[in-house]
Amino acid sequence: MSAGAIMRHVASASGSTPALTVITWVGASTAVFAALIAVAQNDIKRILAYSTVSQLGYMMAGLGVGGVAVGMFHLITHAFFKALLFMGAGSVIHGAHEEQDIRRMGGLSGPMRITFVTYVIGMLALCGFPLFFSGFWSKDAIIESASEWGISHGPFFLLLFGALLTAFYMTRQVSYVFFGEYRGHGHAHESPRVMTTPLAILAFFAVALGALGTPAWPWFRGFIDNTAVPFRMAGFNEPALLVLMLISSLVVFAGLGLGWWLYGNKSPRPEEPDALQKAIPPVWTVLANRLYIDELYGATVIAFYYWWAKVADWIDREIWGDMVATITLLFQGWARLNRFLDATMVDGAFDKGCEEIYNGGGVLARIQNGRGQIYLRLLALGVVILAAILIWSGRP
Amino acid sequence: MNSLPLLTIITVLPVIGAAISLFTGRHSRGVAQVTGIACLLLSLVIWMHLPADGSIGLQELHQWVPSLGVQYHLGVDGLGALMLILSALVSLMSIDAAHRVHHEPGLFFALVLLLEAGLFGTFTALNFFHWFIFWELSLIPAFFLIKLWGGPKRGPAATQFFVYTMVGSVALLLSFLAVYHATGSMDFIQLAAMATNGTLQNRVLASLGPVMMWLAVGVLAGFAVKVPLAPFHTWLPAAYSEAPSPVTMLLTGGMSKMGVYGLLRIALPIFGPQIAAIRTPLLVLAVLTIIMGAWAAAAQKDLKRIFAYSSVNHLGYCLLGIFAIAVHTGGNVSDSVSQAAALNGVILQMFNHGLTAAALFWFISMIQFRSGGLRGIDSFGGLRKPAPVFAGLMGIALFSSLGLPGLNGFVGEFLIFRGVFPLSWVAAAVSVLGLLVTAAVILTVILKVFTGPVPERWATFPDLHGGERLGLAPVIGLIFLLGLVPQIVIERVNPTVQYLLAHWRF
Numbered sequence: 001m002s003a004g005a006i007m008r009h010v011a012s013a014s015g016s017t018p019a020l021t022v023i024t025w026v027g028a029s030t031a032v033f034a035a036l037i038a039v040a041q042n043d044i045k046r047i048l049a050y051s052t053v054s055q056l057g058y059m060m061a062g063l064g065v066g067g068v069a070v071g072m073f074h075l076i077t078h079a080f081f082k083a084l085l086f087m088g089a090g091s092v093i094h095g096a097h098e099e100q101d102i103r104r105m106g107g108l109s110g111p112m113r114i115t116f117v118t119y120v121i122g123m124l125a126l127c128g129f130p131l132f133f134s135g136f137w138s139k140d141a142i143i144e145s146a147s148e149w150g151i152s153h154g155p156f157f158l159l160l161f162g163a164l165l166t167a168f169y170m171t172r173q174v175s176y177v178f179f180g181e182y183r184g185h186g187h188a189h190e191s192p193r194v195m196t197t198p199l200a201i202l203a204f205f206a207v208a209l210g211a212l213g214t215p216a217w218p219w220f221r222g223f224i225d226n227t228a229v230p231f232r233m234a235g236f237n238e239p240a241l242l243v244l245m246l247i248s249s250l251v252v253f254a255g256l257g258l259g260w261w262l263y264g265n266k267s268p269r270p271e272e273p274d275a276l277q278k279a280i281p282p283v284w285t286v287l288a289n290r291l292y293i294d295e296l297y298g299a300t301v302i303a304f305y306y307w308w309a310k311v312a313d314w315i316d317r318e319i320w321g322d323m324v325a326t327i328t329l330l331f332q333g334w335a336r337l338n339r340f341l342d343a344t345m346v347d348g349a350f351d352k353g354c355e356e357i358y359n360g361g362g363v364l365a366r367i368q369n370g371r372g373q374i375y376l377r378l379l380a381l382g383v384v385i386l387a388a389i390l391i392w393s394g395r396p
Numbered sequence: 397m398n399s400l401p402l403l404t405i406i407t408v409l410p411v412i413g414a415a416i417s418l419f420t421g422r423h424s425r426g427v428a429q430v431t432g433i434a435c436l437l438l439s440l441v442i443w444m445h446l447p448a449d450g451s452i453g454l455q456e457l458h459q460w461v462p463s464l465g466v467q468y469h470l471g472v473d474g475l476g477a478l479m480l481i482l483s484a485l486v487s488l489m490s491i492d493a494a495h496r497v498h499h500e501p502g503l504f505f506a507l508v509l510l511l512e513a514g515l516f517g518t519f520t521a522l523n524f525f526h527w528f529i530f531w532e533l534s535l536i537p538a539f540f541l542i543k544l545w546g547g548p549k550r551g552p553a554a555t556q557f558f559v560y561t562m563v564g565s566v567a568l569l570l571s572f573l574a575v576y577h578a579t580g581s582m583d584f585i586q587l588a589a590m591a592t593n594g595t596l597q598n599r600v601l602a603s604l605g606p607v608m609m610w611l612a613v614g615v616l617a618g619f620a621v622k623v624p625l626a627p628f629h630t631w632l633p634a635a636y637s638e639a640p641s642p643v644t645m646l647l648t649g650g651m652s653k654m655g656v657y658g659l660l661r662i663a664l665p666i667f668g669p670q671i672a673a674i675r676t677p678l679l680v681l682a683v684l685t686i687i688m689g690a691w692a693a694a695a696q697k698d699l700k701r702i703f704a705y706s707s708v709n710h711l712g713y714c715l716l717g718i719f720a721i722a723v724h725t726g727g728n729v730s731d732s733v734s735q736a737a738a739l740n741g742v743i744l745q746m747f748n749h750g751l752t753a754a755a756l757f758w759f760i761s762m763i764q765f766r767s768g769g770l771r772g773i774d775s776f777g778g779l780r781k782p783a784p785v786f787a788g789l790m791g792i793a794l795f796s797s798l799g800l801p802g803l804n805g806f807v808g809e810f811l812i813f814r815g816v817f818p819l820s821w822v823a824a825a826v827s828v829l830g831l832l833v834t835a836a837v838i839l840t841v842i843l844k845v846f847t848g849p850v851p852e853r854w855a856t857f858p859d860l861h862g863g864e865r866l867g868l869a870p871v872i873g874l875i876f877l878l879g880l881v882p883q884i885v886i887e888r889v890n891p892t893v894q895y896l897l898a899h900w901r902f
Contacts, residue, residue: 313695
């Protein structure tokens with residue numbers, strides 16, 4: 001259902017052919033891609049989850065090849081039958097004592113009558129079982145538009161292959177869950193009315209909604225395009241359309257048949273390998289590992305995230321941090337140089353001068369020792385010297 | 397009311413509070429709380445009295461040293477007033493968070509209040525001389541708060557923080573001395589007007605030669621260190637993680653906004669054409685800040701360092717918006733709309749990041765106190781079970797930091813990207829990676845700290861008690877309020893944005 005918002009966006013933004021081409025290809029490959037993964041899952045809800053991804057692919061492809069009306073119609077019908085399937089899965093899990101592994105179920109068609117009937121209705125709608133189920137009409141509109149797409153026939157074949165896979169994996173799931181013998185713990189029981197009543201209501205819509213989008217009365221298309229649509233049986237009177245309906249029906253039958261042939265009524269033990277695993281082991285391994293997409297993300301995006309975090313941290317510490325440290329060191333070196341110059345050159349000269357003054361002072365200080373006789377002697381010496389100078393200089 | 401010098405009062409109030417708390421010892425936290433609440437109320441009053449046209453109001457103009465062109469010139473517009481509220485709010489949160497300061501509490505709260513005064517002064521001054529005094533003055537209390545109450549490596553962290561910021565400031569000062577020499581004015585509004593009509597460039601050219609670009613680079617350097625812009629950010633992780641958490645709240649909530657504010661109030665109006673000329677390298681640096689900040693956060697194990705780098709990343713969005721705006725649009729209406737969106741986003745992001753980051757560091761301080769000082773993300777696990785309220789409230793703050801729509805962190809980032817994309821789509825496209833990585837980082841923190849099995853030692857990890865809940869409730873409420881009704885801020889910020897864009901020339 002979340003697809004609705006995105007689709008409105010895409011529909012309003014696009015209109016240009018390249019954008020719609022991309023949308024078509026992405027949608028068609030998603031449809032096949034997710035359906036392949038759904039084939040080899042054992043969790044009842046996980047199968048439905050991948051199925052949802054696959055059906056979103058159909059909607060996108062429908063949007064690309066047929067426009068808003070085609071894509072949105074499948075969105076509406078899918079909303080009902082997928083809600084039915086998920087609620088049915090909830091009922092099954094509840095009835096089988098909180099078990100989600102389809103290998104530990106089986107034979108639930110007996111004890112869980114209402115769940116079984118409604119689930120099969122939902123499953124047939126999802127597979128696109130001809131004429132009586134909404135999914136047939138909505139999916140057929142997409143496939144029909146894809147067959148008329150002028151750019152490539154690739155999406156058409158992809159979508160047909162996806163339909164085959166859908167019928168196959170849903171048959172596998174239903175066989176495991178509802179047919180054969182019960183392989184779970186305790187005794188399975190039907191869910192209370194509060195759970196089964198909504199199932200019945202949704203099952204009604206899973207069938208009835210198809211009436212709004214048949215070629216005879218494409219009411220939904222009229223609703224989207226805002227035009228009145230008359231009912232006319234002649235809508236079916238196109239040979240190409242009838243051929244396509246036949247082809248897609250045959251594809252659905254092939255998928256159902258293949259699934260039933262491999263899994264129907266087999267009740268394999270839980271620890272036994274899957275029938276497909278026994279048939280073609282390498283394919284099973286790849287599909288069961290979900291085509292290694294999680295591993296791919298782990299090895300690319302997630303690995304890059306952690307690696308780049310280390311790089312960012314390293315650059316911070318080693319490059320910028322070291323640069324700052326280098327500048328700091330340069331300043332410290334400059335400061336040391338200044339101190340050295342101060343200490344040896346400037347201070348040295350100053351100290352030398354001071355020393356001389358001090359030494360000179362020392363000689364003079366020795367004379368001033370406070371003894372009267374010395375002072376008098378020096379005085380007398382001075383007088384004698386002065387007198388001598390006077391006499392000497394006064395000589396003609 | 398307008399006759400009261402509100403901006404002077406709000407700046408003087410914390411100084412008086414600081415003086416009182418110096419002599420009140422054990423009761424100084426109460427003094428600081430009262431002062432903080434008074435400042436917050438006053439800042440809200442100022443917010444209510446802004447002029448409706450988005451211009452600068454509540455101006456106070458007195459001569460100070462007329463011979464040097466120094467005036468006492470104050471005034472705020474939507475941007476300045478919002479920063480006043482943020483500073484008051486973050487200071488009050490910081491005072492609330494600092495209830496376990498046993499070592500000289502009087503001095504601690506006095507310094508916190510002085511820092512608050514420094515923030516107020518920086519966000520209100522309109523004369524370079526006056527502004528620069530507060531810009532430098534706010535550094536001193538921050539230095540001593542880290543140096544005296546910090547972690548084991550506080551000495552080098554405090555020195556690096558101080559010296560690094562000083563180097564930027566010196567470049568800034570030199571540029572402004574040159575501008576003063578050429579024009580004889582230090583008034584931001586006058587200089588912006590001269591830049592708009594071209595006289596500034598002509599006078600600088602006439603008296604100093606072709607140095608205008610160097611002056612712009614000098615001014616940018618001062619702000620780049622403060623914000624910080626990579627690669628001038630290396631002081632930040634050390635300072636943020638070594639500072640005591642209440643001080644980290646002030647550093648990230650208040651002081652980092654001084655740089656962004658300076659870019660908007662000073663750099664863009666006065667040096668618009670020069671910044672526009674080197675816009676591409678500046679955008680590269682802003683993108684680098686966003687990307688490397690986010691990824692460097694991913695590599696950290698210490699909660700404080702994680703959110704230090706995350707702060708670098710979040711402020712990177714502000715820088716991205718600012719530099720993307722700096723382009724000559726030639727009257728193109730859709731580009732002008734984008735500029736307005738980006739500028740609104742930048743201003744909201746300043747406020748929202750301040751609020752959220754301060755709240756996060758508050759929570760980290762609580763974790764540290766409860767665990768006896770541990771803050772490595774690998775030391776914890778499963779705290780959701782013993783402390784559900786703690787996990788819930790911190791979870792809200794974390795998701796706000798992640799940018800979850802409905803919480804405050806989303807609004808600013810969204811508007812920035814809305815505005816930047818049309819102006820420079822490459823920068824926007826690369827920067828979006830930062831959002832993704834930040835989300836991964838924050839979810840990792842939530843996973844490692846709050847989920848998983850509870851280690852035995854944390855089985856009795858105490859939940860938030862009544863007082864802490866009471867203190868945090870308004871913050872969490874504000875996170876929701878600003879996320880759901882951002883109009884209450886935008887309606888006053890947008891006029892200023894329009895006014896500024898109408899007056900800037902690139």
